[in-house]
Amino acid sequence: MRAALRAEWTKLRTVAGPRRLLLGMIVATVALGAAAASVVTCESAGCGGDPVRFGLIGVMLGQAPAAVLGVLVIGGEYGSGMIRTTLTAMPRRVTAFAAKAVALAGVVAVAGTVAVLGSLLAGRLLLPRHGFTAAHGHRALSLADGPTLRAVVGSILYLTLIALLSLGVAAVVRSSAAGIGIVLGLLYLLPVLTQAIGDPHWQRRLEQIAPMSAGLAVQATTDLRLLPLQPWAGLAVTAGWAAAALAAGALLLRVRDA
Amino acid sequence: MTGFAELLNAEWTKFRTVLGWVTGMAVAALLVVLVALLAGISSDQQGSGPAPTGPGGEPVTDSFYFVHRPLTGDGSVTVTVSALESSVPTGLDGVRPGVVPWAKAGLIVRQSTRQGSPYAAIMVTGDHGVRMQHDYVNDTAGPAGPVRLLRLVRSGDTITGYASADGTAWTTVGSARLRLGPTAQGGLFVASPQAVEGLGTTSSVSTAAFRDLRLQGGWAGGEWTGEQLGAGSPSFAGYPADTSGSFAESGGGLTVTGAGDLAPAVRYSLPTAGTLGNLLTGTFAALIAVIVVGALFITTEHRTGLIHVTLAAGPGRGRVLLAKAIVLGSVAFVAGLAGTVVAVPLGVRLARAHGVYIFPVSASTGLRVAVGTAALLAAASVLALAVGAVVRSSAAAVTTVIVAFVLPYLLVANPFMPAGAAAWLTRVTPAAAFAVQQTLVKYPQVANPYTPYNDYYPLAPWAGLAVLAGYAAAGLAVAAVVLRRRDA
Numbered sequence: 001m002r003a004a005l006r007a008e009w010t011k012l013r014t015v016a017g018p019r020r021l022l023l024g025m026i027v028a029t030v031a032l033g034a035a036a037a038s039v040v041t042c043e044s045a046g047c048g049g050d051p052v053r054f055g056l057i058g059v060m061l062g063q064a065p066a067a068v069l070g071v072l073v074i075g076g077e078y079g080s081g082m083i084r085t086t087l088t089a090m091p092r093r094v095t096a097f098a099a100k101a102v103a104l105a106g107v108v109a110v111a112g113t114v115a116v117l118g119s120l121l122a123g124r125l126l127l128p129r130h131g132f133t134a135a136h137g138h139r140a141l142s143l144a145d146g147p148t149l150r151a152v153v154g155s156i157l158y159l160t161l162i163a164l165l166s167l168g169v170a171a172v173v174r175s176s177a178a179g180i181g182i183v184l185g186l187l188y189l190l191p192v193l194t195q196a197i198g199d200p201h202w203q204r205r206l207e208q209i210a211p212m213s214a215g216l217a218v219q220a221t222t223d224l225r226l227l228p229l230q231p232w233a234g235l236a237v238t239a240g241w242a243a244a245a246l247a248a249g250a251l252l253l254r255v256r257d258a
Numbered sequence: 259m260t261g262f263a264e265l266l267n268a269e270w271t272k273f274r275t276v277l278g279w280v281t282g283m284a285v286a287a288l289l290v291v292l293v294a295l296l297a298g299i300s301s302d303q304q305g306s307g308p309a310p311t312g313p314g315g316e317p318v319t320d321s322f323y324f325v326h327r328p329l330t331g332d333g334s335v336t337v338t339v340s341a342l343e344s345s346v347p348t349g350l351d352g353v354r355p356g357v358v359p360w361a362k363a364g365l366i367v368r369q370s371t372r373q374g375s376p377y378a379a380i381m382v383t384g385d386h387g388v389r390m391q392h393d394y395v396n397d398t399a400g401p402a403g404p405v406r407l408l409r410l411v412r413s414g415d416t417i418t419g420y421a422s423a424d425g426t427a428w429t430t431v432g433s434a435r436l437r438l439g440p441t442a443q444g445g446l447f448v449a450s451p452q453a454v455e456g457l458g459t460t461s462s463v464s465t466a467a468f469r470d471l472r473l474q475g476g477w478a479g480g481e482w483t484g485e486q487l488g489a490g491s492p493s494f495a496g497y498p499a500d501t502s503g504s505f506a507e508s509g510g511g512l513t514v515t516g517a518g519d520l521a522p523a524v525r526y527s528l529p530t531a532g533t534l535g536n537l538l539t540g541t542f543a544a545l546i547a548v549i550v551v552g553a554l555f556i557t558t559e560h561r562t563g564l565i566h567v568t569l570a571a572g573p574g575r576g577r578v579l580l581a582k583a584i585v586l587g588s589v590a591f592v593a594g595l596a597g598t599v600v601a602v603p604l605g606v607r608l609a610r611a612h613g614v615y616i617f618p619v620s621a622s623t624g625l626r627v628a629v630g631t632a633a634l635l636a637a638a639s640v641l642a643l644a645v646g647a648v649v650r651s652s653a654a655a656v657t658t659v660i661v662a663f664v665l666p667y668l669l670v671a672n673p674f675m676p677a678g679a680a681a682w683l684t685r686v687t688p689a690a691a692f693a694v695q696q697t698l699v700k701y702p703q704v705a706n707p708y709t710p711y712n713d714y715y716p717l718a719p720w721a722g723l724a725v726l727a728g729y730a731a732a733g734l735a736v737a738a739v740v741l742r743r744r745d746a
Contacts, residue, residue: 017651036669039679060668064661068653075653079561177557177652178278181550184657188664189543195671196297196539 004090004099012073012103021069022111025159026118029062033119037126051132052151052221055123055141059155059216062115063162066108067183070166073104074249075176093253097171101246104167105160112159116152147221154218154235161235161242162187165211168245171253186241187212204228211241265572265581273555273585282551283593286544286635290597291604293540298608301532309493309528309615310373312394313437317523317531317617319451320373320394321488323503323516324366326445333475334411335365335444338425340467342384346453346460347498353463358453359385360521360705363466363514365410367417367444369437373488376436379447379520380408380419384464389703390419390432395522397703398432412442412475445482446471446505448516452495452526454705459526461495461517469511482507486516492615493527494518523617524706525698525713531615533713534627535695537605541631544597545663548590548635552642553655555586560650576738579647583734586643587636594632602628619697630694630723637723637730638663641688644733648740662688662729670710677709681716688729690715693722 012018036057040049074097077083090096124141132138143149162183170179190210197203207213207228217227217234224230229237273279309317344361345353364381378392380400388400388408400421409420409428418433450464484505488494497503497517505514519527559565572578602624606616619627638659646655666689670680684690693715700708708714715722 036675039676041676057669057672061661061665064657068657071653072651079652175652177550177554177656180653180656181546181660184660184664185543185546188660188668189546191668191671192542192664193293193296193539196293196536197300199300199302202300 001095001099004092004095005102007086007089008096008099008103012107017072017076018069018107021065021072022107025062025065025069025108025111026115028065029058029115030118030122031058032061033058034122034126037123037130040127040132041130050220050222051123051127051138052141052148053216053219055127056116056119056151056155056219058119059116059159059219060212062112063159063187063212064184066112066159066163067166067187068180069108070104070163071170071176071179071183073100073167073170075170075174075179078170078174079176094250097246097250097253101164101167104163108163109156109160112156115159116155120148120152145221150231151219151221154231157235158215158218158238161215161238162211165238165242165245168242168247168249171249172245186210209237211238214238262577262581265577266584268568268571269578269581269585273589276558279551279554282547282554283589286547286551286590287593287597287600289543289547290538290540290594290631291601293543294537294601294605295608297532297537297539298605298614299612301609301614302612309523309531310488310491311618312374312522313376314393314395315618316395317493317528317615318374318394319488319491319493319519319521319523319527320375321486321491321494321518322362322447322449322520323484323505323514323518324371324443324445324447324487325482325484325505325512325514326371326443327480327482328441328478329367329412329444329476330441330478331476332413333444333473333477334409335474335477336407336409336470336472337365337446338407338469339363339382340469342382342448342464342466344384344450344462344464345498345501346462353498353501356453356462357384358450358462358464359383360451360519360703361462361464362389362447362449362520363464363468364408364447365419365445366447366520367410367412367438367442369439369442371443371485371487373491376438377520378410378417378419378434378436380410380421380431381447382408382466386703388421388431390434391520391703392417392432392434392436394520395701396434397701400431401429410444412438412444444477446512446514447520448503448514449519450517451519451521451705454707459495459706461498463497463501463515463517465513465515467511467513471510471512482512484514486518488518492530493523495527519704521704522699522701524701524704526706527704528615528617531617532609533617534602534606534619534624534697535692535713537602537609537616538598538627538631538695540597540601541634541692541695542664542667544594544635545638546660548593548639549642549659549663550652550656552586552590552639553646553652553659555582556643556646557650557652557655561652575741579643579734579738579741583640583643587640590639591632591636594635595628598628598631617697623697626719627695627697630719633723634691634694634726637691637726638688641726641730641733644730644737647737648733659688664689667692677707680710684710684722685716686725688726690717690722691726693717694719
């Protein structure tokens, strides 16, 4: 396993694509958070809203490069035929796949930490200038605050889980384009479709099972009892999706010809 | 040099012989239909009555406090009206004074008390001066300055409204021809529509005092009848807690309190109603499918090396790209049109069967939505092709284009997004193209949050689509330059 990990780490390290995608994830997350924080206004006390969630809104965009990276880690190998070399060098396919997952999770978690802390810092600097002040009942964003810390850690885990989900899906479909289409469909499409559903019970159920709506509940710090799912339970749903995709990917990799 | 028709034929052959791409397009059409089915069967509004429709067939709000008596033949009514006093709910219980810009008090003549009946009215409003309105959608502004006297004259089927500051100099505000029948109903009215507050609306109630009421012509004698019209209508927001409509006669004058509105229905007056755009939410799902196929149509050539053969056979690289775009766009257009043409009637029928009111559209609007949705999918797939030609990676191309469409939409749906930022996003991003699906009409005389989230887009339908077409055309141009400059 150590040799497998070392091999995967070398692949990630020596190609320009992953580095650019991780950088893109950081830039996208911080930029969207900063842009959103500079257009929002809070004019009166109790103007509602969850400043932590708003400050971390960039994760909605940052997850896209994370998903692309997850897909490319295995989809790219299928595209170039490299997968055959990989599996020749490491005939234990599940071990090779696990090594990919661990290496991917590691780099996404590190870059995700930078991205999420960057957006938190941007929110801390920008939001008070737009009315999110103590006078309006909002404290500055701070890691010393328990729920905020949970939102930050949860967001980093969320980004990691999305990358792993993408790896699993790409291993199942063996194509980068179809893989990323399915992952982005799961992430972005379900919340849009939820709005087309007239019945509130169905809506709530969809919000509880959709990987993005459920997982991002981990960013909530206000009105927790109104959420369809509690923060950690929501992230557990996303983890369930990732685990299922990884399991399916590992199984198919094992039983199918490459 | 190969003829362009041969290039087109070659690209078409490539497209139709790859099972995955044909399947992708079929899936796109199917997703549009499937989501319309889902939207249709998942909604349940059994129990709420149908919205009244006006003389033009559009849904209307026809709920207000009406103090009336019959008018046979010609006649006129003149009155002095006080400023309106409006109240809005404070939160839990009780009301506080407030300004309701489109609260109305004045004179009205209508065919009958039936919901959706033709009418003409002259009125003072909370904050928009004197207006002459008729048949729900028509609105004419009266003279500026203080107006205290109003007059409405019926002559045959023509109703004319006048306003005056002093009772001697009268200004004609407007006139309307209506189908009234021999005996109409006329008198005083007060309406107080929902007021926009924050992200939603709140009900309101208003009171006006009328003095010096003078009737001439064929008015029936006897007592005035006061009643709340359209009390059970789904487009009526009701009264704030502990208030109700009423009228009282005292010293030759009448004091009238009422709520509701005489206006075309908008998103917030029929919150449970659906639009064609809602039924076509599956367009998002179809988008993802056509974007994946569009990107693959070029990146696969780079990956497999087929691009060398393609460019050897057709060395005009810009023309090869154009041929690809035409083939891809046409297939996406046909798939989109097929999906929409099946989805809309099916979705409308299912939704109606479940008691959901669907905002009606004219045949030409329905056609525009169907063709526009198909064109949206075609342009999106061409944009994906162009991005794919530039970045040469299917995953990056697919992600870029999907994010450019879906992220603005999700951000606009965020309740904390200010209206200005939401309007900007739906103006300059490819998501502007969803304007082509809008069927709701903005009425300046109705207060309503006219935001993209409520199905009102800042751009006109075809202008929104043009934004996306611009992105696709610019993308193709960049791709042609890159393809020519770079070794394949």
